[in-house]
Amino acid sequence: MYLRDHVVILRSDPFREHDRRIVMFGESHGLLEAVARGVDRKESKQAGHLLPMMEAEVMIAKGAAFDKLAVARATRSYRTLRTRLGSLAIAGSFLDLFERLQRPGIVDAGSYALLTDLLDIADRLPEEPSIERAKLLFATAAMKLLDRTGFAPQLTRCGLCYDGFREEDVRQLPQDGTIVHEDCYRSVRTAQPNAMLIPHTVRTVARFLRDESLEKALLITGTSQSFAAVSSMVYRFIRQTPLTHEPHGMSTIAVMLG
Ligand SMILES: [Zn+2]
DSSP states (O other): OEEEEEEEEEEEEEETTTEEEEEEEETTTEEEEEEETTTTSTTOSSGGGOOTTOEEEEEEEOOSSSOEEEEEEEEEOOTGGGGOHHHHHHHHHHHHHHHHHOOTTOOOHHHHHHHHHHHHHHHHOSSOOOHHHHHHHHHHHHHHHHHHTTOOOOOSBOTTTOOBOOSSOEEEOTTTOOEEEHHHHHTTTTTSOOOEEEOHHHHHHHHHHHHSOTTHHHHOOOOHHHHHHHHHHHHHHHHTSOOSSOOTTHHHHHHHHO
């Protein structure tokens, strides 16, 4: 039995001699894993079509022990992205986070579109992005991914009293990233000291970016401090999401946002 799909290659790990275990996200099948035979041999024709951050058309043969990648043809290789350190950091961190938040069997064309959208934007950047801009683009994509995977952070109402926020500064609790009123925070301050102050402007920027197209993260104007504050807030949301895979990517994500 064969399965066909458009996929983005998330990861490629060595698997036995000359083989690789490829982790991909398919537009129609979600998270997929298959073994590509012989791609580590010099004469392999498949190897150049199976690099992480490529979009490819694949045919996978279902097997008893493991699925086998029968055919792979790269449809987009995002070449420019690979030549820029900032773009690579954004895309690499996002792929790590993406894999960590997906579960086998969950199909979501919207997540696939978000993934290719991010790769496309990182590939089309006219120049090396500033660190703050790179972090903001990653944080914006991460927020959209959290929304799609059921971990949507609550930015408009208090996690303790459930009343909506007005134009006020709020706090983000260190334990689970929940955002609460300054007044409500006083009741839990002893148990959860050092909650981060989130200025009203930072929450406004985050809400805007969450609702707008991903590209807006490149166009929005603001101070590098406000961009850094949005990124840190999103990083605290990410840290609270349950692990579905070994957190191999958290170190890159921490470098990106922490
Ligand atoms: Zn409250």
